[in-house]
Amino acid sequence: MTAALTLARQGSVVYLVEKENELGGNLRHIHYLLNGERPQEELARLRDEIQQNSRIHLFAGAVIENIEGSIGNFKTRISARGGTTEVEHGVVIVATGAKQYQPKEYLYGQDDDVITQRDLEGRLACGDGFLAGEGNRPAKTIVMIRCVGSRDADHPYCSRVCCADAIKNALRIKTLSPETNVLYVLYRDIRTYGFKESYYTKARQQGVVFVRYDEDRKPEVSRNSHALKVTVLDQTLGMPMLIPADLVVLSAGIHPHEENRTLAQFLKVPLNSEGFFLEAHMKLRPVDFMTDGVFLCGLAHSPKSIEESILQAQAASARAAAVLVQDSLELEANISHVVDESCDGCAYCVDTCPFKSIALVEYMYLGSIKKVVETNESTCKGCGCCQATCPKNGILVRGFTLDQIRAQIEAALEVA
Amino acid sequence: MEDSFQPLIIAFCCNWCSYAGADLAGVSRIQYPPSIRMIRVMCSGMVHPNLVIEALTKGADGVLMCGCHPGDCHYQDGNRKAEKRADALRLMLADFGLEEERFHREWVSAAEGPRFAQVVGSFTEQVQKLGPSPYKT
Numbered sequence: 305m306t307a308a309l310t311l312a313r314q315g316s317v318v319y320l321v322e323k324e325n326e327l328g329g330n331l332r333h334i335h336y337l338l339n340g341e342r343p344q345e346e347l348a349r350l351r352d353e354i355q356q357n358s359r360i361h362l363f364a365g366a367v368i369e370n371i372e373g374s375i376g377n378f379k380t381r382i383s384a385r386g387g388t389t390e391v392e393h394g395v396v397i398v399a400t401g402a403k404q405y406q407p408k409e410y411l412y413g414q415d416d417d418v419i420t421q422r423d424l425e426g427r428l429a430c431g432d433g434f435l436a437g438e439g440n441r442p443a444k445t446i447v448m449i450r451c452v453g454s455r456d457a458d459h460p461y462c463s464r465v466c467c468a469d470a471i472k473n474a475l476r477i478k479t480l481s482p483e484t485n486v487l488y489v490l491y492r493d494i495r496t497y498g499f500k501e502s503y504y505t506k507a508r509q510q511g512v513v514f515v516r517y518d519e520d521r522k523p524e525v526s527r528n529s530h531a532l533k534v535t536v537l538d539q540t541l542g543m544p545m546l547i548p549a550d551l552v553v554l555s556a557g558i559h560p561h562e563e564n565r566t567l568a569q570f571l572k573v574p575l576n577s578e579g580f581f582l583e584a585h586m587k588l589r590p591v592d593f594m595t596d597g598v599f600l601c602g603l604a605h606s607p608k609s610i611e612e613s614i615l616q617a618q619a620a621s622a623r624a625a626a627v628l629v630q631d632s633l634e635l636e637a638n639i640s641h642v643v644d645e646s647c648d649g650c651a652y653c654v655d656t657c658p659f660k661s662i663a664l665v666e667y668m669y670l671g672s673i674k675k676v677v678e679t680n681e682s683t684c685k686g687c688g689c690c691q692a693t694c695p696k697n698g699i700l701v702r703g704f705t706l707d708q709i710r711a712q713i714e715a716a717l718e719v720a
Numbered sequence: 721m722e723d724s725f726q727p728l729i730i731a732f733c734c735n736w737c738s739y740a741g742a743d744l745a746g747v748s749r750i751q752y753p754p755s756i757r758m759i760r761v762m763c764s765g766m767v768h769p770n771l772v773i774e775a776l777t778k779g780a781d782g783v784l785m786c787g788c789h790p791g792d793c794h795y796q797d798g799n800r801k802a803e804k805r806a807d808a809l810r811l812m813l814a815d816f817g818l819e820e821e822r823f824h825r826e827w828v829s830a831a832e833g834p835r836f837a838q839v840v841g842s843f844t845e846q847v848q849k850l851g852p853s854p855y856k857t
Contacts, residue, residue, distance in 0.1 A: 584740075594740065594794070717757075
């Protein structure tokens, strides 16, 4: 949304494709921040601005069926609300977000008193309904378990935001619910990076109890007739600790969407081993993809906070604007060209070209028919399949000609 | 270790996946044998079979050809063409008096830095077992 607005304000036309029926993504579930800001107000403001901006065409509840073309000349088929539209556009920004892990462990889904941080935040935000169980019984003891569905064998990465999130909710409970006298946070490591460290200190000062656990000795949650019981090995005492809890809150990790794979194939961009989109280079070319004209921001790239997502969206739109303001784009230099003297028109390369850029032409030359191939310079991408197929060195890719590669081989063998 | 044979391997890496994967192995500081000399090509489908034969007959102990995983090719299906050429190449190597293990084709994506290192490691070992190239003077 930020990227769409930034570009529209600069005068570009934006087609905003949203999978859900309303805009906002994960931000819809975040009601307050550590510094007291209320993101819902900002979200409402953004939504209004998008609706009012005539340059932004919103497709809600939409699915992308196909994307073809390349920088400056993309064609995308979008199906939304029964109809299919085809739009032409110059660049693509991938901001597909990510989702919350649905925990399978710690009795989640089986016991109503085991909830996620997001559920807890929803209850805290609506005021009175955050208490455990039926009949709004006050939760005296709350246990938070961190790193659920992150930093394990299947998802080795850290979800980055949950530490600060748990502390945010813990501090909120301390203010809102005096009945809650004990609040445990079971953690593996606390990473409240940047200035968020001060909130960690504040939580400890207010009496939130932080207990460390190991990956191979995870806490156990069980249910007897009245209450939930959480068992965890206290590392200081070296003994198991039994906590009767009214409410267990899980910090569920951020997981990538499965649909990323389809989109990645449409755009011919890579995903990393975890299923997030992989930028061209994390330091030298952030927010760019290897494929020209495709840019990346937000949770689709990796877990990150709201501020970081917004910054990245602005970065991506700046990179995209740099393409959009140009009247014409220069062709790639490294594309194929035909060596007329060597080409005898056998046309092996015509079939092998993945972009249908090569055509066979016949003409009369000195009274006889001569056949050669011709390349289309605007659709050739320089993959070189033709060069490797040609038995007569009749078609070469500039910058990667057989002689040039041969020279590299010879040079490499000499140094040995 | 000094007397152990350190093979010389020419590696053709495609610009989009394998070269980036090798770069990732580098920036992640993953150790792998110093046996390879990498040549960047735009696509594994660009590597002419003649180039592989030439490298081997000019004294390379092995040739590694790396491309994107099937379906991930930046140029739609260049890697599939490379695979077919690789299959044909293997049959031809015997005619040149070379073991077919001296040539290896592998898919390495841009995200697979550790795998690139592992591929280089295992291919180096494989070539080490074969010994120096018969074309080496």
